[in-house]
Amino acid sequence: MTKSQITFMETKADPGELLAGLEASLNIFHGTTRSTTTPNTKRGGSRITEPTNYEEAAVSSILHDIPMYHSLQNACLIEDKEIGVINDSYKRSMEDRANDDEMEPDGQGTGEGTSTTPEPATGEAGASAEGAGKSTAPDMHDATNSPSNPEEEFQISQDKGAIIEAIDALFAMADDSNVCLKCGESGHPNYECQAKGSDQVKTALTALKKKLQGDDVEEKETSQEKDSEEQDRFRQENYKATREGEYMYLRAIPLSVIGDRAHGEKSTNGVRADERGPTTKDQLNHIVDTASQKGIVTTCKEMRSALTYSDHRMYKKLAIGTDIGKLKILPVNGGTFYSSGYAGHETWC
Amino acid sequence: MRHGVEYPLPTESNSNHVMLEGWEKTYSCYFNKALRHHIGRKEVWERVPGGRQTIYPGLKCDEAGWVDIMEFLHHPWIFEHEKVRTEDDGLVGIDFREERVKTMIKTVWSEFQEKNKIRIQFLCIVLDSTFDKPDDYLKNVMKVGDDIHDIIAKRGEVFLAPIAVRSPGEFSARGNDFRLDYGRICHPITTRIADDIHFCYHVTEFENVTGIIKEGLRPGGHRGGRTQVFLNPFVPWDKRYKDILGGQLTHLGQPRMVLAFSVHRLMSLGAIISASGQMVVNGNVPFSEVIAAWYQANNYEWERLYSSIPASSNW
Numbered sequence: 001m002t003k004s005q006i007t008f009m010e011t012k013a014d015p016g017e018l019l020a021g022l023e024a025s026l027n028i029f030h031g032t033t034r035s036t037t038t039p040n041t042k043r044g045g046s047r048i049t050e051p052t053n054y055e056e057a058a059v060s061s062i063l064h065d066i067p068m069y070h071s072l073q074n075a076c077l078i079e080d081k082e083i084g085v086i087n088d089s090y091k092r093s094m095e096d097r098a099n100d101d102e103m104e105p106d107g108q109g110t111g112e113g114t115s116t117t118p119e120p121a122t123g124e125a126g127a128s129a130e131g132a133g134k135s136t137a138p139d140m141h142d143a144t145n146s147p148s149n150p151e152e153e154f155q156i157s158q159d160k161g162a163i164i165e166a167i168d169a170l171f172a173m174a175d176d177s178n179v180c181l182k183c184g185e186s187g188h189p190n191y192e193c194q195a196k197g198s199d200q201v202k203t204a205l206t207a208l209k210k211k212l213q214g215d216d217v218e219e220k221e222t223s224q225e226k227d228s229e230e231q232d233r234f235r236q237e238n239y240k241a242t243r244e245g246e247y248m249y250l251r252a253i254p255l256s257v258i259g260d261r262a263h264g265e266k267s268t269n270g271v272r273a274d275e276r277g278p279t280t281k282d283q284l285n286h287i288v289d290t291a292s293q294k295g296i297v298t299t300c301k302e303m304r305s306a307l308t309y310s311d312h313r314m315y316k317k318l319a320i321g322t323d324i325g326k327l328k329i330l331p332v333n334g335g336t337f338y339s340s341g342y343a344g345h346e347t348w349c
Numbered sequence: 350m351r352h353g354v355e356y357p358l359p360t361e362s363n364s365n366h367v368m369l370e371g372w373e374k375t376y377s378c379y380f381n382k383a384l385r386h387h388i389g390r391k392e393v394w395e396r397v398p399g400g401r402q403t404i405y406p407g408l409k410c411d412e413a414g415w416v417d418i419m420e421f422l423h424h425p426w427i428f429e430h431e432k433v434r435t436e437d438d439g440l441v442g443i444d445f446r447e448e449r450v451k452t453m454i455k456t457v458w459s460e461f462q463e464k465n466k467i468r469i470q471f472l473c474i475v476l477d478s479t480f481d482k483p484d485d486y487l488k489n490v491m492k493v494g495d496d497i498h499d500i501i502a503k504r505g506e507v508f509l510a511p512i513a514v515r516s517p518g519e520f521s522a523r524g525n526d527f528r529l530d531y532g533r534i535c536h537p538i539t540t541r542i543a544d545d546i547h548f549c550y551h552v553t554e555f556e557n558v559t560g561i562i563k564e565g566l567r568p569g570g571h572r573g574g575r576t577q578v579f580l581n582p583f584v585p586w587d588k589r590y591k592d593i594l595g596g597q598l599t600h601l602g603q604p605r606m607v608l609a610f611s612v613h614r615l616m617s618l619g620a621i622i623s624a625s626g627q628m629v630v631n632g633n634v635p636f637s638e639v640i641a642a643w644y645q646a647n648n649y650e651w652e653r654l655y656s657s658i659p660a661s662s663n664w
Contacts, residue, residue: 265651266584266643266651266653267641268641273584273586273587273609274583274584274586274587274589276547276548277545277548277582278546278582278626279589280593281593284593284594284626287542287622287626288536288623288624288625291536291537291621318415318417318512318513319417320512321486322474322486322487324476324480324483324484324487325475325476325480325487325509326474326475327472327473327474327475327512328475328506329470329472330471330508332457332458332461333357333358333461334353334355334356334455334457334458335353335355335508336352336354336355337509337511338352338492338493338500338507338509339352339492339493340492341491341492342352342353342511343418343449343510
């Protein structure tokens with residue numbers, strides 16, 4: 001449907017512009033907004049003007065005298081493209097409102113729809129309720145609370161971030177300093193406090209931190225009181241991790257301590273790691289043999305040295321029936337034995 | 350002197366390599382496991398099909414890990430549960446005991462030739478020129494006769510019989526388990542030995558670096574369970590690590606780290622050397638003793654750590 005012009009008071013005019021101009025005049029005349037007296041049924045493709053007093057009735061009579069006025073009631077005064085834009089905006093607005101409703105926790109909802117007021121019985125009251133419902137739409141709510149200046153909004157966000165960081169730093173500093181925020185005593189960190197009862201300081205600061213992170217956190221926090229203990233434990237683990245993590249900052253190592261880099265990547269104090277030490281198996285064995293000769297372990301010089309071992313629940317002292325001779329470890333290639341009962345003495349059983 | 354078994358040492362023309370049969374390899378594995386993980390325990394258990402557990406007595410030992418040879422030769426976990434040889438199943442006769450000792454000696458010699466690892470040590474009663482006359486035990490149990498003096502004069506010393514066995518390797522122990530006295534197992538390190546070895550190394554996972562910096566090298570790592578720290582004389586990329594020491598590469602597939610220590614400096618911590626050539630230190634080794642470190646991401650090339658060591662260290 002396209003726009004058409006009508007003749008009004010010897011002047012051809014667009015009926016939509018004409019009606020809008022008359023409506024603006026009435027609003028100025030009454031000093032009231034259209035929404036209080038005129039329900040906007042634009043979605044239905046029509047505009048209904050309801051007079052409330054004599055002057056309006058007079059104007060309405062003029063309007064009704066307009067040729068083709070009644071036929072214009074069902075006329076669409078906007079083009080198809082504009083209808084599409086309006087429909088898209090309307091759908092998006094309804095989707096946003098629906099999403100907001102779903103995000104509301106159980107027990108905290110405002111009822112079906114966006115208003116807690118009872119369902120209106122009359123059309124006028126219904127119009128009022130509908131208007132109230134629209135006023136709590138997310139976009140309207142944000143528009144009234146958020147600053148209009150983006151720079152101011154950025155500054156506020158920065159301030160919030162600084163406070164959140166300060167809260168984190170406070171907890172970390174208290175832990176590092178072994179000062180408990182719960183009981184107020186020093187000597188132990190917060191997570192090791194044995195005092196019973198809730199940690200009011202931490203709860204308050206955590207609530208503030210959450211509040212700063214998002215306005216809707218308070219409602220979530222109310223619904224998540226059951227998980228508060230788990231969250232505390234989680235935070236305590238984070239504090240521990242923070243304490244351990246502080247050692248992970250890197251720094252350069254003085255080369256004079258760990259050797260000269262000029263001697264190669266795989267050198268220690270100028271000596272290649274694979275050029276020192278025994279080069280053959282025999283050399284290593286010789287070193288061990290030398291060590292064993294210096295020690296008293298492999299070869300017990302006297303039989304009595306074996307008798308110094310304890311004999312209690314965990315250990316069993318070797319049963320040696322004689323103190324004559326020596327104890328010595330058999331060579332790895334074996335050996336021959338004098339005793340015919342070498343595999344254990346025969347009286348064992 | 351016809352008892353026991355003695356294998357010829359390798360010569361220039363003949364390596365005299367001793368090969369183990371399949372069942373002997375199996376026995377070697379069980380000997381090693383029993384002497385390392387069954388000692389000092391009241392009982393050990395094994396799962397059997399059907400979800401049941403079979404419980405066997407453990408092996409009693411002294412602080413040096415020595416187990417009475419008769420107790421070991423009758424360890425039911427080896428000779429009854431595993432059933433390596435059906436003809437040697439639970440019998441306790443002298444012939445079978447001698448056979449078991451010979452098998453043990455053979456496995457020791459073969460493992461030493463192949464992997465340079467000493468799996469079992471035999472503690473024996475030895476008589477030398479200081480011997481005068483036998484007492485009742487030597488006379489009645491060891492059957493020491495009058496010919497012993499001639500043999501001693503000819504050989505210098507005579508091995509009468511083994512009385513105990515042990516493994517000189519690492520032992521497992523948890524919680525309040527017994528602890529071996531490595532001072533009675535390993536040998537003290539002299540300055541000359543420190544000159545020969547010079548450096549020793551420890552391989553560990555890189556994620557342990559923070560704990561090592563804070564607490565030093567802990568025995569058994571973060572799991573604990575040991576009282577000694579073990580260090581190798583060779584770095585993992587040195588071919589001697591495997592050729593001489595028979596070391597297996599560990600912690601593969603994850604970031605690793607090698608820490609280097611000076612053997613001379615570890616002497617002040619009471620470092621000792623094991624029969625396998627490993628350095629053993631009782632207790633923690635402080636991080637301040639680390640003189641170099643290398644890092645390997647997965648299986649890439651080892652890189653020297655110069656600046657990637659965390660702060661708060663004792664460098």
